Amino acid sequence: MASDIKVGTMAGSKPIWFVKKGELEDAGLDSGALAWAKANGFDGQAARVLVVPGENGDVAGALFGIGKDDIRLVAGKLASALPKGDWYIASPVSEPDLTALAFLLGGYKFTRYTKKDDAEVTLSTPKGADETDVRRLAKAVMLARDLINTPTNDMGPVALEAAVRNVAEEHKATLSVIKGDDLLKKNFPMIHAVGRAGSQEPRLIDFAWGKKNAPKVTLVGKGVCFDTGGLDIKPSSGMLLMKKDMGGAANVLALAGLIMDARLPVRLRVLIPAVENSISANAFRPGDILTSRKGLTVEIGNTDAEGRLILADALALADDDEPEILIDMATLTGAARVALGPDLPPFYTNDDGFASEVAASAYAVADPVWRMPLWQPYDAKLSSRVADLNNVTSDGFAGSITAALFLQRFVGKAKVWAHFDIFGWNPVEKPHAPIGGEAQAIRALYHLLKERYPSK
Template structure:
């Protein structure tokens, strides 16, 4: 059941009015005497998240809902209501309200829809989300973003048994079928034959063969855009095995791939004038007799030799061959998404993905886009003196080093070694997860930076 209903449905809807300290007096003035007394008796104050359900003249009828909001955070305004309000149909009141700009109203509606999400593949819920009546134009504008966010959440929430390399491939094939794109794959030992050695090295110990999946779409004459996503479907850490608490949620280590797939879907659905390539190296970092060992040296697709300092720094290994292949296509832009480092979470917390890029104008543009759509990003520097932390005495460089300092930066610097200075490149180190429930952001898998990058790409290639 969709959380948004077309206004043309004609069904009665309970009005919701957003209020804050500055608008509360005007909202109270529109209430009748009984409603004002009811409001006073409940002790309602217009703080963000506060809720008042006002009765109507008919017994059992809801006349109006007041919800306290932060006018600077429209996404959260209605994001907690779909399961707090009684089941039924609601609409934003035409009598006032904190949000008056169309863009802010659409963000509030989007927050409602994202707050109505539940992952129900393995369990059922008796309680259904309340529905919001909106205009057909709002549905047309927001539904692709709602669907793409749900796709990321569903993929990240799905356990590895049902979301392995094959299932990532299947998701890409479904997009290809929907948008008349083409798909090519290199699976198992074909990765060695076609010079993708690091992808093979990370995934070879699993009973599920590693693969690189490539989707191509759009006119050959259009600007080339390559989107890359880290598809580590489960990460044991390899022989440098993770402790139990570090391994518990590693089903989400394909979150970068989920973002890349969903973003590619948005690009194709919007018919952006680009020649799109989607690259997803899909592996399971498992443990077996043929597992990659610490101290091994791998000659990568780009020709660099890399010493494996730590088998748990595997994401950058699968990405480096994909990035090298992307560079060979001489694109206008390469964007990669990865749940790459815990260090990014230590630096910025779970809600702020870390952005790295070799172009200041690109950073300025995507961060501006992120602010407008309330999908935050934060730029960290490619501080090249830290390359010394990845030095190796037997290879060109290592995939990790002994220092725990600046882990997100050193991981990005590793990836940058595979991107020439002349190539436009952006890297997002994302958590792809909510540790708990917040308005519009339920616990579990999350799309972080997806809407920001789609807005950025839409403007760059409009």
């Protein structure tokens, strides 16, 4: 990480003036800085940094453009664009937590396979920011990014289990793992079917934390560590980003870390089915009929729709516990990206009140999501002539909706259920994030859970 924050203004710190586009004259700059800005064509353009020289050729400060529109995480650009040193914000900050968080996230670098950079740019924590919570959030986002960015040769089911163990042990959670043929003995047939062709045994990772009599919050994350598409093999271009197919698991684990670190008064349970969808002599096939944990039979219309199969078994287990809130996260469908693009994950829920809470929380912390409908007439598209349902539709329409409807078949006892079809990846650089793995929706959900279950 090439940036850090620190309470208090450090001796020798240099000022940063935030400038809205078109409001240079009102930014409170002295005549020298104002003239320098005009000479360099600076007018508050979003994410632009202009270093202001001092009388002796040293750095006197910096101007930072925050744009005209509401670009709330734009301060992340400071981490990579400011010269090395200590800085403070000399302008009023309307959202200090978001400003500090954006700065930390903007300094993120995935350095596992390259030279590590020590922190070089330090920002005095904006007045009013909750530094503890900001650091907690930054740690969670960076964990999700690191896990997704790690290639599958170092992030298969075994390594994913190890990552989960690290988080569970850090917070003294109770963890168990069912793997290999024990999945059949314990009635997780679809997790086993999807992962049995991989070189590493498929597994269901399960951990719990918190008082047993507290409200139950259960998180389920898709952990397909690589997806070839199975026997319905993907083209090579479609496999390039498949290391991120465990992005649901990465995000769920990061959210769990937030909940536990903040010590929210809930009974947390986390379920991560971890597999590789590989090709081998024992790979499951198109046309196979699998019997799920819930007892529903599923005809395999396409082996590349494997994520919903492993989630279905995990959701059935989670649902038996009758949690107050059941959330699953998965990099599930390309259709979600066609509908809403990479930056706006759709979510589905059977509870209008919960949907409103999600929307309000997403706006509060600038972590966008968008509700999509569980349109019941489309449920018929999942019909099969030989089984209870098919894992895909025949016409290809409404792919994200029908995937959510498939998962809904395996939930019935939870008071609230929500499914997040995340992308888990930044295809282009943003002020607060480089190209690569990304945490999506977890900051919104953490905010929601803090509001519902405040720490005592």
